Amino acid sequence: MKPLVFWKKKKPPIDYQKFVNELFNQIYVMVHESSKIIAERNPDNPEIRSKMEYWIFYSIIACASSSLYANSLQIEDRLEEALFYLKQRVDHWDNQGSEGMDNIAEYVHSITSRTVPDFNVYVEAVAAWLYINVRDETVIDIEKTRPYMTMANMASSYNSWLDEYVFR
Structure with missing residues (x-):
């Protein structure tokens, strides 16, 4: 009788390009x-429609x-390769995409690094970044932030997407 041998199968390398696409x-x-729905539901924020491209x-x-x-x-060490392909994909879509990703990363880090890690602070930072960039304003009018918070919450649904779908 042969002894049972247990070994761990080696996982195939991750195809980051596939997952990023x-x-x-x-x-x-x-x-x-x-975006269409948010624009319709927020008629008091006409800049969303007028600046839809932004x-x-x-x-x-x-x-x-x-x-x-x-x-x-x-997974932090594996994020670098994923980030490379994601920036490449975003740049393929728009040549200023990776610059935008660097900008949001800096902005969000400048806010979240001052506090204890809190996902709500992260979402608020994303909403503020959207508001500042879409409206091209530096002062935030709280009365007009609802659509930006809505989109930031939608963006946060991609939180750990790579962690859940790629690195599991």
Whole structure:
């Protein structure tokens, strides 16, 4: 009788390009569909309709960046390769995409690094970043932030996307 041998199968290498393309396609569709709804439901914020191109650009950047906000600190070293492909994909869509991703990362870090890690602070920072960039204003009018919070919450749904779907 042969002894039972147990060994761990080696996982195949991760195809980051495949996952990044899948992620980007999901984000692209979600942002376009939800942007129309948000614009309709917020008639008191006409700049969303008038600046729809900016709204969509910055919303896609926010969602893509949120996917890199990982729950698991163990995957941080693997995020660099995923980030490379994600920036490459975003730049393919818009040549200023990776610059936008760097900008949101800096902005969000400047806010979240001052507090104890809190996901609500992260969402508020994303909403503020959207507001500042879409409206091209530096002073935030709290009365007009609802659509930006809505989109930031949608962006946060991509939180740890890579952690859940790629690195599991």
